[in-house]
Amino acid sequence: NAGxxxxxxxxxxxxxxSMTLLCAQDMNHEYMYWYRQDPGMGLRLIHYSVGExxxxxxxxxxxxxxxxxxxxxxLLGLESAAPSQTSVYFCASSHRDRGLMGSNQPQHFGDGTRLSIL
Amino acid sequence: SQQGEEDPQALSIQEGENATMNCSYKTSINNLQWYRQNSGRGLVHLILIRSNEREKHSGRLRVTLDTSKKSSSLLITASRAADTASYFCATAIIVDYKLSFGAGTTVTVRA
Structure with missing residues (x-):
């Protein structure tokens, strides 16, 4: 099970x-997320999806x-990369809680893409 | 902006000691989650505590939640070298699909 x-x-x-980062999950999760992580700033959400x-x-x-x-x-695309987009990018996915809307389930993360833009 | 903020930013303890870190947040939440991140890896989910819960345990981990103070704590008992990692709290507000992460606490367990 790759996750x-x-x-x-x-x-x-x-x-x-330009480039495209690919995220694939094999857990049949409804929700998917893209974050970036920069030193001292934790994770910041870029975009997310609640369904296909x-x-x-x-x-x-x-x-x-x-x-x-x-x-x-x-998929996460950078159309025209800038040095400010140098970061570590994480993808995550989670199940949809049947009873409630919102983020009520744990998120499962990939190991990241380390992107440097010169 | 970050919803949750961890304290302290860094913590160094001896193997076998307990480690406590705190998380404060600003707005009412649906649940609060704690994650661990080892160097060079992705985040791993540890515990989810809902707004109507006050305490949860998982192995050597104990999480408390005080909604009146808008704060949570994570206690790791009998720490091991393998507990060396960064720990993040993340908050979920009602009817929102997103988690807001704090900047994390870096824990170093010395042998």
């Missing part, structure tokens, strides 16, 4: 380049786009 798998694990980009074909903005969405065409995959 949440992120690819690639490391990447170096030049300013202005739906996405929503998080706390820091600017400069990023996402897509969830299949339930098990959540």
């Amino acid at each position: 949440v798998t992120q690819t690639p694990k490391f990447r170096v980009l030049k300013t202005g380049q 074909g739906t996405t929503a903005k998080g706390e820091v969405p600017d400069g990023y786009n996402v897509s969830r065409l299949k339930k098990q995959n959540f």
Whole structure:
């Protein structure tokens, strides 16, 4: 059981380049999330999805786009990379609580993508 | 903005000692969750405590929640070297799909 798998694990980009980070989960989770983690700032939510074909903005969405065409995959795109987007990116997923709306279940995380933009 | 804030930022203890860290938050919550992150790895869920609960245990972990003070604590008893990690609290507000994470407490357990 792989859980949440992120690819690639490391990447170096030049300013202005584009790339897509892939997240795949095999737990049949309804919710998926993209976070970035910077030193001393904890995790900040970029975008999230509560189901196939739906996405929503998080706390820091600017400069990023996402897509969830299949339930098990959540893609994070950087259209024109900037040095400020140098960070560690984490994907997470969770079940939907049947009785309540909202984040009532534990989130399962991948091991991250370390992205450097020069 | 971060909803939860952990205290202290860093903690160094001897193996076998207990470690306590605290989390304060600003708005009413539906639940509060604690996560552990080992160096270079993703976060691992430890405990979820709902707003109507006051205390939960899981192995050597004990979590308390005081909604009147908007605070929570995580106690690790009889610490081991393997407990060396960063610990994060995360809050979920009612009818919201997101978790808000604090900046974390870095715990170092010395052998």
